[in-house]
Structure formats: structure tokens, C-alpha cells
Amino acid sequence: MAKYTVVTMPGDGIGAVVLPEALRVLDAVGFDAAYVHADIGWECWCKQGNPLPQETLDLLAEHRLGLFGAITSKPKPEAEAELAEELRDQGRVYFSPIVAMRQHFGLDVCVRPCRSFAGNPLNFVRQDGRGGVEEPEVDAVIFRQNTEGLYAGIEWSDPPEQVLEALRTHPRFARFADCDPSQLAISLRVFTRRACERIVTAAFDYARKHGYESVTVCEKPNVLRETSGMMEAVAKEVASRYEGIWLRSTNIDAQMMWLTKNPEDYGVVVAGNLFGDIVSDAFAGLVGGLGFACSGNVGDEVAVFEPTHGSAPKYADFPRSIVNPCAMILSAAMMLDHVGELEKAQRTRDAVGRVVREGKVRSYDMMKLSGRPDVFDQGAADSAEMTDAVIAAL
Numbered sequence: 001m002a003k004y005t006v007v008t009m010p011g012d013g014i015g016a017v018v019l020p021e022a023l024r025v026l027d028a029v030g031f032d033a034a035y036v037h038a039d040i041g042w043e044c045w046c047k048q049g050n051p052l053p054q055e056t057l058d059l060l061a062e063h064r065l066g067l068f069g070a071i072t073s074k075p076k077p078e079a080e081a082e083l084a085e086e087l088r089d090q091g092r093v094y095f096s097p098i099v100a101m102r103q104h105f106g107l108d109v110c111v112r113p114c115r116s117f118a119g120n121p122l123n124f125v126r127q128d129g130r131g132g133v134e135e136p137e138v139d140a141v142i143f144r145q146n147t148e149g150l151y152a153g154i155e156w157s158d159p160p161e162q163v164l165e166a167l168r169t170h171p172r173f174a175r176f177a178d179c180d181p182s183q184l185a186i187s188l189r190v191f192t193r194r195a196c197e198r199i200v201t202a203a204f205d206y207a208r209k210h211g212y213e214s215v216t217v218c219e220k221p222n223v224l225r226e227t228s229g230m231m232e233a234v235a236k237e238v239a240s241r242y243e244g245i246w247l248r249s250t251n252i253d254a255q256m257m258w259l260t261k262n263p264e265d266y267g268v269v270v271a272g273n274l275f276g277d278i279v280s281d282a283f284a285g286l287v288g289g290l291g292f293a294c295s296g297n298v299g300d301e302v303a304v305f306e307p308t309h310g311s312a313p314k315y316a317d318f319p320r321s322i323v324n325p326c327a328m329i330l331s332a333a334m335m336l337d338h339v340g341e342l343e344k345a346q347r348t349r350d351a352v353g354r355v356v357r358e359g360k361v362r363s364y365d366m367m368k369l370s371g372r373p374d375v376f377d378q379g380a381a382d383s384a385e386m387t388d389a390v391i392a393a394l
């Protein structure tokens with residue numbers, strides 16, 4: 001019997017391309033695992049009226065370890081239109097299955113490492129002031145609260161009377177009191193002290209374990225006084241328990257500017273759900289973009305690892321796949337870390353690093369080509385060739 005069982009959820013579009021590539025790398029590095037397939041995504045929604053089937057939840061509850069590719073989400077009108085006819089008019093509402101999965105299993109700690117690999121032509125460079133350019137080494141790890149905040153899913157268009165009544169108790173709602181409710185849309189930002197404590201503590205633990213000097217809490221407490229204010233206050237309390245690690249505080253807007261000026265100044269960054277999503281994509285853009293952006297969703301019981309990119313539907317049907325599997329492979333390496341297979345995890349990352357550094361095999365994104373089926377004519381590697389190169393480097 002294999003030592004580990006992993007639930008594999010390829011999902012939609014290129015999720016189904018990159019996930020099998022990552023499995024080939026896991027095999028090559030000697031990871032002793034059995035894989036159980038589970039369905040998730042748009043097709044499940046269209047055919048079953050549920051993008052996150054119960055069987056998938058059951059498998060994850062049983063095996064506690066998942067690899068996820070990507071799903072397609074579409075806006076409300078398309079979600080209704082593409083639903084199988086017999087499932088319509090039953091009050092079914094589409095909700096992102098990955099967000100639902102994070103909430104269902106309490107995968108509240110999202111970890112997104114953004115580290116530059118030497119020699120990546122996509123790495124951030126800046127003018128050095130002497131007529132040349134310099135390439136700072138980026139090594140940021142974003143801790144994003146994964147289950148609450150603006151992604152809690154508590155939203156209304158045309159809010160019901162009870163909601164309006166509650167809102168009228170707030171003096172600042174007076175400005176909107178005359179607005180026709182049918183012209184109102186409301187999304188609620190919910191933070192709990194417990195979740196703030198958990199994400200900040202995870203960030204500080206990581207900083208201590210991996211030798212980072214600082215943790216930066218990135219919110220907007222001057223305006224979002226209650227929610228961001230809570231995160232900031234909790235961060236100060238938690239920081240007092242970690243001697244030698246400096247707590248910094250930035251506002252999300254300023255942080256978006258600073259990270260393209262001095263990205264090397266930031267180590268561990270912690271933020272709520274939306275700001276964490278934003279700041280992690282921004283850091284990812286400095287180290288190779290979506291083709292390299294990996295992540296883990298970690299709870300007390302279950303953990304699911306996934307590239308941060310989506311299903312890239314426009315590339316999904318190319319006869320030969322152009323997409324970069326590295327984000328998925330690096331996510332699989334995070335899974336190896338999570339289960340304690342540290343040496344295999346590091347070897348996997350080193351192999352990706354070697355392929356990038358040697359530069360002989362490069363997917364279209366690394367060549368800065370626009371994504372078209374004919375990128376191979378210009379020397380781009382396909383998804384399988386990238387994976388083969390990583391395996392050879394192992």
C-alpha cells in the first residue's frame with residue numbers, strides 16, 4: 001500500500017493539463033502515493049447543479065490531502081443559462097467551489113510563496129540609476145486569510161427589508177437610505193478575531209522557522225477601521241510573542257507601489273482574503289507570473305495545494321498545450337513539504353530552478369510570446385516538454 005493517498009481534482013480547462021504533469025514529477029521524485037480522482041468545477045455545475053459534489057467532499061474528508069488544478073467560474077447569467085434544463089428554476093445559485101471548499105474544511109491559511117528563480121527572463125528588474133538595470137532577489141511569502149473577509153459570500157443585490165433595517169441603524173447608511181433597493185448591491189466584509197489570530201500566528205511561525213526578519217501586515221486600518229483594525233491589533237499582540245521578528249505594517253495601496261520599487265524589502269506578508277489575493281498576485285508578477293505562482297490552502301485537518309492561476313479557457317483546447325506546468329509542480333512541492341517530505345520538496349524546487357537557470361527549455365510565457373497555438377514555431381516548449389525537463393533535472 002502507498003504511504004500517502006492524494007485526492008486529485010483537475011477541474012476545468014488547463015487544470016486538467018497541468019495536474020497530470022505534476023503527478024509525473026511526483027512519481028519521478030519518488031513520492032510514494034496513490035491518487036484518487038475527484039470531480040469539481042463548471043461541468044459539475046452544468047450537469048449536476050453543484051460545482052463541488054458531495055463525493056469530492058467525502059474523499060477529501062477521508063484522505064485529507066488534495067491537489068487541485070483550476071476551475072472555471074462564470075457570471076450569474078451564464079451560470080443560469082448553462083445549467084441543465086431539468087435543474088433550472090430550483091433556486092440553485094452558483095458559488096465558487098474552491099471558495100466553498102476552503103470554507104467547508106476551514107482551510108483558512110493560504111500560503112503563497114513568491115520567490116524568484118535565477119535566470120528567469122520574467123523576473124522583475126529595475127533601473128539602477130547608473131544607466132544599467134538590477135534584478136533584486138524576491139523572496140516573499142504571502143499568508144492570506146482564506147475563509148472570511150469580502151469572500152465570505154454574504155452579499156445581496158436588492159437587499160431584503162431586514163437587511164436594510166439593520167443597515168439603517170448605522171449613521172453612515174443615511175447617505176444611501178433614499179436609494180431604491182433594487183439599485184443597491186452590498187458585499188459584507190467579515191473578520192473574526194480567531195481567524196485573524198490564526199493567520200497572523202501562521203505567518204509568524206513560518207517567519208521563525210525559515211529565518212525571516214520581518215512580518216508585514218498589509219491591510220487598510222486607517223479606513224477599514226473595524227476589520228483591518230482588528231487584523232492590525234491582533235498582529236501587534238501576536239508579534240509580542242515572537243522575539244527578534246519585526247512587525248511592519250503597510251496599507252494595501254501603498255504596498256502595491258512599494259513592492260515594485262523595493263520588493264526585496266519584504267519577507268513574510270500577512271493580509272485578509274481580498275487584499276491577500278491581490279498582493280500575492282502582484283508579488284507573483286515579479287517572479288514569473290501565473291506560470292510560477294503556487295499555493296497551499298491549509299486547515300487543521302485538510303490541506304489542498306493548487307496553482308493560483310485559473311483554467312485559462314482560451315488555451316484549454318489547443319491540440320498541443322502551451323501552458324507552463326511549473327506553478328502546479330511547485331504547488332505539488334508545497335504538498336511534499338506539508339507531509340514532511342522535505343528533501344523531495346527541495347529537490348523538486350531545485351529541479352525547476354535548474355531548468356529555469358539553464359534556459360534551454362522554456363514555455364511560451366517565459367519567452368514573452370502571446371499565447372497562440374503556433375508558439376512552438378518560435379521555439380517554445382509545450383507543457384509536457386517543460387515537465388520532461390524538470391524530471392530530467394531531478
Ligand code: NAI
Binds near residue numbers: 098314322
Ligand atoms: P487565468 O489564470 O485562467 O488566466 C489568465 C492568463 O494568465 C491566461 O490567459 C494566460 O495568459 C496566463 N496563464 C494562466 N495560467 C498559465 C500557465 N499555467 N502558464 C502560462 N500562462 C498562464 O485567469 P482568467 O483568464 O482571469 O480566468 C479564467 C477562468 O479561471 C475564469 O473562469 C476564472 O473564474 C477562473 N479562475 C479560477 C481560479 C481557480 O481555479 N483557483 C483562479 C482564477 C481564475
Ligand code: MG
Binds near residue numbers: 277281308
Ligand atoms: Mg487570485
